[in-house]
Amino acid sequence: MYCKKVLVVSILLAAMPIAQALAQTTEASILPASTSLPATPLPGGSSDCGHGFLSRLADAYREDAQPGDSSAAAPARRAMESPFDSQPFPSSEWQLGGVDSPIGVPDTNSRYPLETALGCTRLGQWMQRNRIETYGWINPSVNLSTSSFTNYPLSYQTRPNRVEFDQFMFRIERLPDTVQTDHIDWGFHVDNLWGYDYHYTTMKGVFSNQLLNHPSTSQPLAGKVYGDDPMIGYLDMYIPWIAQGMQITAGRYLSLPDIEAQFAPENYLLTHSILYTVDAYTNVGILTTTKLTNQWTVQLGVHGGDDSAPWNRSSRASLQACVRWVSASNNDMLYPCVESYNGDKQTYNNLQEFVTTWGHRFSRNVHTLTEVYYIYVRDQPGAPEGVPGYPLGEAPDFPVGNNPAYGVVNYFNIELDANNMISIRNEFYDDVQGQRTGFATRYSSHTIGLTHWVSQDLEIRPEFRYERAYDFPAYNDGKKNYQVTALLDAILHY
Secondary structure (H helix, E strand, O other): OHHHHHHHHHHHHHHHHHHHHHHHHOOHHHOOOOOOOOOOOOOOOOOOOOOOHHHHHHHHHHHHOOOOOOOOOOOOOOOOOOOOOOOOOOOOOOOOOOOOOOOOOOOOOOOOHHHHHHOOOHHHHHHHHOOEEEEEEEEEEEEEEOOOOOOOOOEOOOOOOEEEEEEEEEEEEEOOOOOOOOOOEEEEEEEEEEEOOHHHHOOEOOOOHHHHOOOOOOOOOOOOOOEEEEEEEEEEEEEOOOOOOEEEEEEEEEOOOOOOOOOHHHOOOOOEOHHHHOOOOEEEEEEEEEEOOOOEEEEEEEEOOOOEOOOOOOOOOEEEEEEEEEOOOOOEEEEEEEEEEOOOOOOOOOOEEEEEEEEEEEEOOEEEEEEEEEEEEEOOOOOOOEOOOOOOOOOOOOOOOEEEEEEEEEEEEEEEEOOEEEEEEEEEEEEOOOOOOOEOEEEEEEEEEEEEEEEOOEEEEEEEEEEEEOOOOOHHHHOEOEEEEEEEEEEEEO
């Protein structure tokens, strides 16, 4: 365990100066002092098949630390212009869940070092010919907290005052070409996550024994400290002749709404809102995403319930439906969703969830996103940990009927330059009966964070957060009514 801590600390402390040094020193000795570093690989670099795989991998990181080629032509689109810059923002598109990108948007994934290094191999060349991409990231973090036992309901950095290995992610995918309209295309997406964050993403019936069959009183969350979750696995079929294009997705996919995402690089901030922490994560089902016009997209689907595999007895067949509207000016977006509805009783996480997100762009450099939701379960068994008027652990059982929660969260996002952005998040959450967080109380949380891109392959994210519970001391396992945290993480793409 000590060695793991030393390794993660070393990554966090060394990543920034190493990448900066690479950017400053790459091949500098062979260039005149007045010459800027080239954007394309130098001879003998990652494209030199005379070098071994590890040498090409190191060369790819060094080349990515150089300035990019801003003159490269943008790929063709069959959609409105992207409203934001990515980087520094985590996405350049308005929100649309369940698909890798909106219909009509080209594949703009960066080519990360693993793919570059594979380019000289038969496997890598076969993958390139067939538009199959593979990449991922390593994501450690460190936090300081006023709590001593648990940071919950802050996520995912639940264990206070420690270094954590949050995510080791491996992805392989083929994105359907939804820009063209002359033929049916297909795709697939497979993600595997290992790390502490599996505590939140695990679906019952999919390796869930790691979490559910290992109770612990010495840790803030039950389950093994580190675990594995094959989070995503689905097939896509794109049919261009239905409206302006329909994409059919079948398998395990991310829940549709929410500003935030399960994967570290896809978030504006390091930590997550309380609203996001306690709602749905993934579904297994069939989803259709249909582009009616550039402004209107409709999604309809059926799945086996939130965070429950269809083959598990906790699963309940559920409907989902969303509509996304974008204004003609591209300055506003509205995305109302019924994420899950089946009208049945509570099982593992049988949520009835209704969500709306509104986005507004003040300029290409400044935008805001606001999400509101109402969720409930029916006939929740058991009792919450804390209710006003009762000592901790002595609350009465949940009342029969609907057990609701309400939340609203706002993100205000500012691009400082091509490598830096600031995000400010303010949130109010009302867990009316304590069904979602374990405490029947109102919460607020206030967070500010910076994302700094050291290079295309490395992000550093410092963050400061203050939160409060108003009706019951919900923090540090029911001992405090507030919490202050300072955090830092690194995302190293490969």
